[in-house]
Structure formats: structure tokens, C-alpha cells
Amino acid sequence: MPSLSRETVRAGTRGIVATLLVAALIAIGSRNLAHFDAALVGYTFATLFAVFGITYRYSMWLQRPPTALYWRRGWQAFFSRDRLLTNLAAWPKRVIGVFALNNFIFRRSRPRWAAHWLIMWGCLLAAAITFPLVFGWIHFQTPADDFERYRVYVFGFPTFSFRIESMVGGLIFHGLVWASFLVIAGVMIAMRRRMRDRGAEAVQQFGEDFLPLILLFAVSITGLMLTASYTWMKGYAYDFLAIVHAACVIFTLLWLPFGKFFHIFQRPAQLGVSFYKDAGRAGEQAVCRNCEQPFASMVHVEDLIRVERELGYSYEMQGVGEDAVNHYQYICPRCRRLSMAWAQGRLWQAGRGREVTDRPGIVDVAAIMEAASAPATTTEHA
Amino acid sequence: MSVPGHLNFYIDPARCIGCQACVQACTECDTHKGISMIHLETVDRAHSTQTIPVVCMHCDSPTCAEVCPADAIKRTPDGVVQSARKPRCIACNNCVLACPFGVPKMKVEFELMMKCDMCYDRSSIGLKPMCASVCPSQALFFGTREEIEAARPQSAPIDRFQFGNQTITTKVKMMGPRSVAGARPEHLDVTAALDPNPPGRSISLGVLNGSR
Structure with missing residues (x-):
């Protein structure tokens, strides 16, 4: 039997720990499963699997030499004593610009931005509603003195209450409907592009590009069918639809660690890189050993040399004399061309x-x- | 869809006349609409008319992909190294700095690395990449080995490049002399061409002396 690599064992261990942690949080948050809805057990196990898979893959990803180095460098750059205040000031702006508004996607293409923004916020809204409900972290109770109201309990602690028939009530109880509208609109725009754009057509793959859209659409539309069934059709085919919806959601959860959805977890690295680049710009610059022009930060060039060596590349050059170029990385891209x-x-x-x-x-x-x-x-x- | 195995991309910088047709045509490609991925470099404007078109060489073991912390750069089974995947690229610039041929471009405003993908929308269905379809001097040539050998009997394609101690083999081939000292050149030593004493170097009258 082939032995598992150290990276695999480490990633597996982290995956198990994360899964146990979420399981423990479910038990605690639902007050020993008192508020746990047994009908949702399938969702719970799919989520636990997703937690294991995502943690495992994230850990494997972090152990790649370039990822490991830049992960470390990102944190070092952020917490460096002389830049911490500047970084703390820049952080909210970047989080809002990059993650809340997706401004970089906006600059790439408007339809692509519209699709991504709608899907992202639809999914975030749905996740923010679904996971706490499934885990029993949030539940609603009618106060003993007022049957017209619901009180929201978070981790078993009472919070605000609202009138059931009020607009707030309608908005809260139909949160997943609004999320579905956002997701479906986004999926339509994305799907249109995938069907009409010749550039996309050349490089897209079913598993990587179509399946996520199909899954999101399936989850949203079956969810809306459930609402339609109990609201206007007296529960027609509700049980069947509930099973189909559950199957769609569970498959999507299981798919999270494998396909395109994994970028959700990789993407925050963009922030670390931006702080690393800021620090690089403020520091010493690498000067091309051929044209003598600065072309990158010295720390970046030296980090890259280190990464290349770890990966088994050998771009070392044998020069003559004191000023001899000893690594190809010290040559700027233009001089390479x-x-x-x-x-x-x-x-x-x-x-x-x-x-x-x-x-x-x-x-x-x-x-x-x-x-x-x-x-x-x-x-x-x- | 994949690039047909009998079609290859050959580049021959010595034939480049610097007309910029490739640069313009490149923007027409559907996979990177409006943005030219080709580098057309003027080698030494003060002393020479020589230019070099640089397209991605599509390395068998792409350094750009290996050093990518986001694992965003993928090589398709037909050997074409694609632009960074949009959802993954974190704009770290590693690929730009690591590529031995100096090919990837960082589009800072998009936070995205983009590069020549051999016009995959075209080459994957057997059409010439845009640059090769317009190059008047055929410094960029896309076709069969038989075609290039018939057109240039004194040249031979090279797909091994030496950078210091590192050998890189590529899908795209560069044309070189068929024979050097009676033997077929096995590789192109790129770093040997780097001047060890850059400033105030002595300059030889290469072209006017009739070396090409």
C-alpha cells in the first residue's frame, strides 16, 4: 500500500479538525440539538463533508511552495511594524472595493461583473440564511404574550422580534426567494455569455464552467418551486420538490471543494498579495543586470528565486567577474525578450x-x- | 477542441520587419478581445532596425504555471499554456517575472495576468493564430513541418532553450541554421547572448557586414 505523503496527512488532519469543530459548533449552537431540525440532516452531513473537502484542498494548496511563501509574506507584509497602520487604513477600502463591489471585474467587463455580482450576493445571502438555520444556530419562537410576533434566537440567545405579518417578516421569511432571484439573474447573464462568446467557447469546460451555473440554477429554481407549491398550489408535489431541492443543494455542497466554487476560498489571497506589493514598492528595487533599469521589488525577485529552486528549476548562470549575473531572475522581462x-x-x-x-x-x-x-x-x- | 498535432507555430525573429501587423491582428482574437498579447520589441533603436515579435513559447513545463501561488495557469492537453483563469488569478506578478521568455502581461486594472494563448479560439479548430495569419515576412508561421522545411531549406526548428543551467523545451519552435559546424544545433543558448559587461559595450557591424 503506498504511504501517504506528509502534505496529505497534514491536510487530512486539518480537514478532520475543521469538520469536528463545525460539528461541535452545531451541537453547541443548537443547544445540544434541541433546535436542530432532523429533516435537514442530509444538508448537515453534506456541509460537514464540504468543510472537510474545502479544508483539505485549501491545506494542500497552501503547501505548494509558491503559495506557502506568499501566504507567509502576505501576513508579514500586513503586520510589519512600519506598515501596519497604513495597511489597517487601506484594508476596509480594499475589502469593499474588491469583495463587496467586485470593482476589478467591473473593469474587465460589465456583463461579467453583473453576472458575478448578482450570483455572489445571492449566494452569500442564501448561505447566511441557510447555514445558521440548518445548524440550529438561529430559530424563531413566538413570545408567550404575543402570538402575532416572532422572536429570533441566535445560538439560543434571544434577540430582536418582529410582527409576522409585517414587511420585515415578509422580507425575512422570503430571504431565500430574493437570493434566488439574484442568482437566477446572474446565471442567465453568465450562461448567455458562455453560449455566445467565441472566446469563452474555445476554453470553457463543462465541469469547470457550466456545471456550477447549472447547479446554482437548479438550487434556485427548485427552491422557488417549493415556495410556489406551498404559497399558491396548496403544497402540490411538495415532498417530491423538497427531495429534488435537497439533492441539488447537497450535490452543490459536495462539489464546493472540487470545482470553480473553490475560488471563493482562494480569492482572499488577493488582499495579501496587494499588501506584499505595497511593501515591495516601498523597499529596495531590483535592477536589471543587463539594461540597469529597475523592474521589480528586490524582495519579490529573491522570493521568486527561492520558489524556483524549491520547485527544482535551475536558472543559475555562470558569469565571470565580480558583476557577473548569477541568476536569470535578475534579468528584466524586456531584456529576456x-x-x-x-x-x-x-x-x-x-x-x-x-x-x-x-x-x-x-x-x-x-x-x-x-x-x-x-x-x-x-x-x-x- | 484542440490544436491539430500536425500544425506547429514557428517564429523567426530574423525575418521580422517590425510592421506591427501582428500587434494589431492580435487584438482581434476572441479570447482576449481588444488587447494585444504580442510583444514587438525594437532590439536597439539607436543602432539597428531589428525587431522581435515575442509570442508565448508554450513550455512543456511552464515556469509561469509552476510559480503561480493561485494555481491559475493551466496547460491544455495539446500543450497550449492558457491565460490565467479569471476566478483564480490574484495578480501577484510571479508569472510575469518568472517566464524565461518574458511573455505574460499583467493587466493591473483587471488584476489579471493575460498572455498569448496561440489564439486558442482559432488554433484549436485548425486556423492560424491571428499574428501568423497577417505576418507578411512569415517571421510568425503556423503550419506543418513539411511546409516550413520546404520554404526554408537552410533553416531548422529549435524547441530547446538554455537559460543558465535550465533547459526549457517548448511547443513553439524558433528557426535557426540547419547546421552549425557540421552539426544540427540542439538548442538555443539564450543566456549566453547576454552581455557580461552591459554599459559601454563594443558594437560590431553585424548586419552591414553581411552577417545575415
């Missing part, structure tokens, strides 16, 4: 049996102009 032309030119010089020069094809135009203008000057003076 130019060196392809130089290298090809040198090969052709060698192929034609000519002297191989440093810069084949490079002509000292100034010298030629000088040489060309010299006789003319002489003639003029004569």
Missing part, C-alpha cells in the same frame, strides 16, 4: 562560420553617420 533575438543572431553567425559577436545585427549607426559625413565636410572646406 531581446536576448532571444541576440541568441538567434549569434546562432546564425556561427552557422555561417562568421565571428560570433555579443550583439549580432546591431549596427553602430552613429559611427556610420560620422564616417559618411566626414568626406562631405572635407569637400565643403575645400
